[in-house]
Amino acid sequence: MTATRTAPYEIRRASPVLGSEILGVDLVGGVDAATAEALREDFWKHKVLVFRGQNLSPDAHVQAVQIFDEPFDHPQWLYRHEDNRLVYVFSLEKAGTAATWHVGGTWRNPPFNSESLTYQVVPEIGGHTLWADxxxxxxxxxxxxxxxxxxxxxxxxxxxxxxxxxxxxxxxxxxxxxxxxxxxxxxxxxxxxxxxxxxxxxxxxxxxxxxxxxxxxxSSPNYTVGFGWKPGDFVIWDNQATWHYAVNDYDGPREYRKVIGG
Known part of the structure; x- marks a missing residue:
């Protein structure tokens, strides 16, 4: 990876096509208007933004998504977090049908603007997520x-x-x-x-x-980037410019929360 500097944080690109890690931003404490605007511009450019070690609460997760989009209240989601109904919880042993290239919200028009995840439990090995531009x-x-x-x-x-x-x-x-x-x-x-x-x-x-x-x-590798995860990581992606694939190569629990941008 190569790192480039842009005020007021650092962008570490993961590929020449899409996907970057953002360093030096504390989403728990919130961001000022200038930082929020810079993050939005980088979101349109890089399409997948990863913030490591944020450990966001459900409310902080929703607030982080609000930098980029208005959170979407899914009409039929069964598994909501008890502290915030806009946060959807997953506890999986395998990626299941997410182990295909897919876009969220194809059942509606327009589809979701964005999707985001925070990770609580991840496998020691495997469990990467891929995106394609x-x-x-x-x-x-x-x-x-x-x-x-x-x-x-x-x-x-x-x-x-x-x-x-x-x-x-x-x-x-x-x-x-x-x-x-x-x-x-x-x-x-x-x-x-x-x-x-x-x-x-x-x-x-x-x-x-x-x-x-x-x-x-x-889904050609020429257009693809992948990220692995640790507990506390936060990722948000442009659902109308990318599609994604949860690699089903792990054993054991995988727990995460999702907030959708509508």
Missing amino acids: LQAAYGGLSEPFKLLLESVNAVYSAYPGDGTYNRPPVTETIEHPVVRAHRRTGRKGLFLSSSALRLTGISPAEGEALLPFLLAHA
């Missing part, structure tokens, strides 16, 4: 292919889950364009998740051929 993946396509994708949508279940547990049989669906202009920067990127049921705007046969290609292309 969907904007860089789009940039790696040819111009004729980009033009084709402008008229293509992906179909998803409209059941309000988060992609990390089994859903009931699909009854209602929702569509999202597979090319999305970013809400802040305007930069175009792919937008898709492994839970996509099919593509529209092209023939079924074309969709059956195109969807596997897009999924494989967007």
Whole structure:
């Protein structure tokens, strides 16, 4: 990793494409307006920000997310923290269905702006999380292919889950364009998740051929970064510019909390 300095904290980039660790920021005590604005600008640029050893309480976790987005109150989440209903708790032995490339909130329009985690218990070995830059993946396509994708949508279940547990049989669906202009920067990127049921705007046969290609292309190592975790770490990512994968290579408990930015 190479480190660069920007007031009032240090950015340690994890790859040339996306993902950085932020050093010198105490989220527990809150940040001033200038620091908050600088963090937002770095969030749009780096897309995945990691803050080590923060040990955020549920309330402090929500306040940290408010630097970047308004927290989202999930309509059907069963496992909420008793101290703050906007904090969703997970206690896992395995990553489960999160061990696929996925985007949160494909059941709604717009999808979630961001997602964040704080870690309480992590495996001694393994349990990394990967992110891939969907904007860089789009940039790696040819111009004729980009033009084709402008008229293509992906179909998803409209059941309000988060992609990390089994859903009931699909009854209602929702569509999202597979090319999305970013809400802040305007930069175009792919937008898709492994839970996509099919593509529209092209023939079924074309969709059956195109969807596997897009999924494989967007998860190429060329566009990917990974982070490992220790208790107390906090990570927040741009859910409309990246997708992520929880590596299922560990044994034992893994406990974390999630706050969603809507």
